[in-house]
Amino acid sequence: MTARLACFDLDNTLIDRDGAFLAWARWFADRAGLGEDATAWLVAHDNGGFTPRPQLFAGLREAFGLTASVDELVAAYDREHPPFTWVEQPVLDGLASLSTAGWRVAVVTNGNVVQQTAKLEHTGIAAAVDYCCISEAAGVRKPDRRIFELAAEHTGATLSDGWMVGDHPSYDVAGGLNAGLRTIRVGHHHQLPTPVAEHHVDSVLKAFPLILSS
Numbered sequence: 001m002t003a004r005l006a007c008f009d010l011d012n013t014l015i016d017r018d019g020a021f022l023a024w025a026r027w028f029a030d031r032a033g034l035g036e037d038a039t040a041w042l043v044a045h046d047n048g049g050f051t052p053r054p055q056l057f058a059g060l061r062e063a064f065g066l067t068a069s070v071d072e073l074v075a076a077y078d079r080e081h082p083p084f085t086w087v088e089q090p091v092l093d094g095l096a097s098l099s100t101a102g103w104r105v106a107v108v109t110n111g112n113v114v115q116q117t118a119k120l121e122h123t124g125i126a127a128a129v130d131y132c133c134i135s136e137a138a139g140v141r142k143p144d145r146r147i148f149e150l151a152a153e154h155t156g157a158t159l160s161d162g163w164m165v166g167d168h169p170s171y172d173v174a175g176g177l178n179a180g181l182r183t184i185r186v187g188h189h190h191q192l193p194t195p196v197a198e199h200h201v202d203s204v205l206k207a208f209p210l211i212l213s214s
């Protein structure tokens with residue numbers, strides 16, 4: 001029998017991406033001698049990571065008179081933000097429990113290879129799953145079903161009776177539905193009411209027993 005697939009989003013699903021961004025922003029502002037105003041500016045303009053980084057750093061450069069170029073600021077961010085990410089041990093335990101039960105486990109994340117790979121390695125999530133599908137490398141993004149097909153191919157799993165778990169309705173829930181997966185929405189980062197996931201939980205930890213019992 002072909003193994004079933006459990007897919008997880010990374011940012012604000014497996015990891016507290018916004019918490020890591022805040023920690024980085026404090027460190028960055030302090031190092032640059034910019035103070036609390038710059039931290040607040042970064043958090044206010046980050047939009048949960050959805051503001052394109054060149055746009056974010058062009059704005060920061062303008063607002064605070066930074067001398068580094070936008071390219072330099074973005075490159076530094078890609079190097080310096082990932083070490084501020086962390087994962088809770090119970091999340092790694094939950095991923096391991098799925099593997100033990102015979103599930104194939106994949107991370108399916110929209111983002112760039114440098115930043116997402118560094119976060120996946122730094123947190124230990126890369127080692128805890130069968131495959132990490134990063135949109136920039138895949139050439140296709142959630143909610144396109146093809147990114148889930150790639151995850152299934154690389155893990156030798158079927159999409160039938162599989163799951164997608166993530167925080168974003170338009171990418172994670174819509175993507176899961178496009179791929180014929182059952183869906184679990186995590187947290188309240190987005191005000192979007194639709195598409196509606198089969199389950200809506202406040203923590204990814206509550207997704208593991210739902211998948212294991214399905």
Ligand SMILES: [Mg+2]
Pocket residue numbers: 009010011012013166167168
């Ligand atoms: Mg996310």
